[in-house]
Structures are given as structure tokens and as C-alpha cells.
Amino acid sequence: MALERRLKVLSGGAVLEAPLPGMKVAFASSDMRLVDQHFGAATAFAIYALDADRCGLVEVAQFEAPAMDGNEDKLAARIAALEGCAIVYCQAVGASAIGQLLARGIQPIKVGAAASVSGLLDELRLELRRGPESWLARALARHRPKTERRFDAMEADGWHE
Numbered sequence: 001m002a003l004e005r006r007l008k009v010l011s012g013g014a015v016l017e018a019p020l021p022g023m024k025v026a027f028a029s030s031d032m033r034l035v036d037q038h039f040g041a042a043t044a045f046a047i048y049a050l051d052a053d054r055c056g057l058v059e060v061a062q063f064e065a066p067a068m069d070g071n072e073d074k075l076a077a078r079i080a081a082l083e084g085c086a087i088v089y090c091q092a093v094g095a096s097a098i099g100q101l102l103a104r105g106i107q108p109i110k111v112g113a114a115a116s117v118s119g120l121l122d123e124l125r126l127e128l129r130r131g132p133e134s135w136l137a138r139a140l141a142r143h144r145p146k147t148e149r150r151f152d153a154m155e156a157d158g159w160h161e
Contacts, residue, residue: 028090
């Protein structure tokens with residue numbers, strides 16, 4: 001169940017990256033318009049970069065259709081394809097996949113059958129403009145680059161090397 005094809009969007013000859021301090025978000029979608037697939041059986045993920053003001057498709061990862069045999073090997077390639085994503089939207093996701101995604105810092109979100117990619121992107125951008133709620137704030141924090149200032153609080157408490 002290996003990655004079959006990975007398409008990256010280019011801008012001026014360079015691969016687009018997630019705008020900072022935004023994030024990358026994936027959608028399990030067969031047509032790139034609706035979230036219509038189970039995570040473990042997804043044949044494609046549309047991956048977008050977004051922040052409060054803009055969003056754009058940066059990548060599409062496609063897979064061969066997996067056999068529905070309970071084989072968890074199919075998860076590894078799908079999870080690896082989502083490297084750097086903060087969230088993955090899907091119609092369903094199994095307990096094993098949830099654990100593996102969370103361990104990689106990727107928040108799985110289950111949505112209903114009529115969920116559109118564009119509608120979910122609009123909702124995320126609106127929430128980013130308002131100030132992210134708890135789950136989204138945690139997802140963003142996991143993907144923010146750590147800085148040298150991370151030790152300032154420890155130093156203020158009197159901790160020294």
C-alpha cells in the first residue's frame with residue numbers, strides 16, 4: 001500500500017510551503033472537493049497550506065486502493081505522506097490510526113458525508129482570525145518551530161546549567 005504518486009504545487013519553480021505561522025491540513029478525498037474517504041482506505045489526500053488570510057493547495061498524495069483485510073501496513077504510508085500536517089479530515093478513522101496520527105502530532109477530525117474541502121478551509125481560516133479554540137491551538141503549537149526563547153521561563157525560575 002505504498003504511496004503511488006505525490007504531486008507538489010510549484011510557484012515560480014519553487015515548491016510551495018505552508019505560510020507561517022499557519023499550518024498544513026490534509027483532506028481524505030477522492031475528488032479533491034469533498035471529504036469522502038475513510039483514513040485507512042483513502043486513495044488520495046489533498047494537502048493545503050493556510051493561515052488566517054489565505055490558503056492554497058500545496059500537494060496531492062495518491063495511493064493504490066488498499067485491500068480491506070485488516071492489514072495495518074496500509075497506515076504507515078498514509079501517515080508518512082501527512083508529515084508536517086497539523087490536521088487530517090476524513091469520514092472515518094480507526095482507533096489504531098488515531099493513536100498513530102496523534103503520536104505524530106496530527107489531529108484526526110471525522111466529518112459528515114457532505115463536508116466540502118472549501119467549506120472546512122473557510123471554517124479553519126475564520127477560527128484562526130478569531131483566535132483558535134483549544135484543540136486547534138494545541139495542534140498549531142505542536143507545529144510551531146521551537147526557538148531559543150524556550151529556556152527563558154526556566155531561567156526566570158532560577159534554573160541554570
